[in-house]
Amino acid sequence: MTTRLDWIQQELDALKEAGLYNRIRTISSPQGAWLVVDGKRVLNFCSNNYLGLANHPRLVEKARENLEKYGCGPAAVRTIAGTLDLHLELERRLAAFKGVEAAITFQSGFTANLAAIGALVGKEDVIFSDELNHASIIDGSRLSGARIVRYAHADPADLEAKIKESAGSYRRALAITDGVFSMDGDVAPLDKIYAVTAAHGVMLMVDDAHGEGVLGRGGRGIVDHFGLHGKVDIEVGTLSKAFGVVGGLVAGSPLVVDWLRQRGRPFLFSSAVTAADAAACLAALDLLESSTELVDRLWANTGYFKKEITRLGFDTGISTTPITPIMLGEAPVAQQFSRELFEEGVFAMALGFPTVPRGKARIRVMVSAAHAREDLDRGLEIFARVGRKLRVI
Numbered sequence: 077m078t079t080r081l082d083w084i085q086q087e088l089d090a091l092k093e094a095g096l097y098n099r100i101r102t103i104s105s106p107q108g109a110w111l112v113v114d115g116k117r118v119l120n121f122c123s124n125n126y127l128g129l130a131n132h133p134r135l136v137e138k139a140r141e142n143l144e145k146y147g148c149g150p151a152a153v154r155t156i157a158g159t160l161d162l163h164l165e166l167e168r169r170l171a172a173f174k175g176v177e178a179a180i181t182f183q184s185g186f187t188a189n190l191a192a193i194g195a196l197v198g199k200e201d202v203i204f205s206d207e208l209n210h211a212s213i214i215d216g217s218r219l220s221g222a223r224i225v226r227y228a229h230a231d232p233a234d235l236e237a238k239i240k241e242s243a244g245s246y247r248r249a250l251a252i253t254d255g256v257f258s259m260d261g262d263v264a265p266l267d268k269i270y271a272v273t274a275a276h277g278v279m280l281m282v283d284d285a286h287g288e289g290v291l292g293r294g295g296r297g298i299v300d301h302f303g304l305h306g307k308v309d310i311e312v313g314t315l316s317k318a319f320g321v322v323g324g325l326v327a328g329s330p331l332v333v334d335w336l337r338q339r340g341r342p343f344l345f346s347s348a349v350t351a352a353d354a355a356a357c358l359a360a361l362d363l364l365e366s367s368t369e370l371v372d373r374l375w376a377n378t379g380y381f382k383k384e385i386t387r388l389g390f391d392t393g394i395s396t397t398p399i400t401p402i403m404l405g406e407a408p409v410a411q412q413f414s415r416e417l418f419e420e421g422v423f424a425m426a427l428g429f430p431t432v433p434r435g436k437a438r439i440r441v442m443v444s445a446a447h448a449r450e451d452l453d454r455g456l457e458i459f460a461r462v463g464r465k466l467r468v469i
């Protein structure tokens with residue numbers, strides 16, 4: 077007998093056949109260089125825990141203190157009875173860290189994008205979007221109702237051509253780019269993009285999810301990296317990657333932030349992060365502002381791993397950041413590679429379509445400050461062994 081839901085089974089079977097079905101592993105340990113995954117202790121090359129803060133004792137202590145002080149849940153959305161003094165302190169501290177006048181926090185980087193894009197543009201407007209932008213930018217753009225014009229990846233000349241082609245056909249225009257592209261690990265040429273948008277009166281928004289805690293002085297992000305303070309209109313970020321907690325943010329002018337408090341739909345209609353989360357983020361800021369040690373170690377580890385993995389003969393694509401893709405081509409190869417790594421005690425995920433384009437499947441290695449040199453060496457040795465076995469190197 078057929079039912080209304082049979083199509084789902086067919087779709088799932090098709091995914092499995094194409095090697096694109098997500099088999100989600102289960103973690104039963106704190107985040108760190110090593111994890112217990114599906115009951116097995118493995119070396120971790122998967123997390124966005126760039127600075128090792130997700131299980132840092134200072135963050136845990138602050139979270140616990142404030143869990144006891146405030147309890148668990150926020151019990152209301154921010155605009156009704158859910159704005160804590162801790163949320164405001166976090167926003168003030170994030171703005172100072174970023175070198176801007178104001179910031180507003182959200183539940184996640186994903187909702188920060190939905191909030192910002194929907195509040196800035198609507199049906200009469202246009203969005204110029206890098207073709208490899210993150211899914212949350214794509215979804216936020218679609219929800220806004222604005223016309224979406226994609227420009228070639230990290231290509232300011234194509235952006236300018238697209239802006240010129242669209243001239244006169246819209247009310248407002250917004251250009252959006254990832255700061256660090258999460259699948260390739262390359263950095264957007266934000267200085268050149270800014271020059272184009274400024275020349276044409278287009279608003280500029282950057283999603284710095286993989287740049288915060290990574291790029292710029294002491295991890296202040298991509299705007300700091302390019303010295304573009306006060307020039308980028310909207311900086312979106314996440315508190316769930318290098319910050320090691322959970323949440324999202326928009327940093328910029330008081331005008332933008334005030335507008336998002338009035339019109340950012342995820343801010344208005346969904347509850348905020350808990351007191352424990354906000355307190356842990358404040359502890360992360362304390363650490364970032366007190367020393368560049370963790371950021372320095374992240375880059376030292378990144379340099380070492382990239383040099384050695386390239387020397388082994390692997391292709392790491394165009395990455396210039398701790399995100400290190402190992403390009404493998406077809407999705408089933410990448411999936412087999414990941415399984416073999418896991419057998420050998422290394423946890424590194426295979427990424428295939430639709431996360432990356434078809435035929436560009438890869439293993440994505442995330443290097444962090446939490447890795448000791450011995451961890452990296454152990455990982456490299458196992459990559460070499462699996463690479464030879466599967467005839468990739």
Ligand SMILES: *Cc1c(COP(=O)(O)O)cnc(C)c1O
Pocket residue numbers: 183184185186187210212254258283284285286314315316323324
């Ligand atoms: C991870 C990521 C997000 C989502 O961040 P969350 O806080 O996990 O929701 C948004 N944008 C980019 C570019 C990302 O890499």
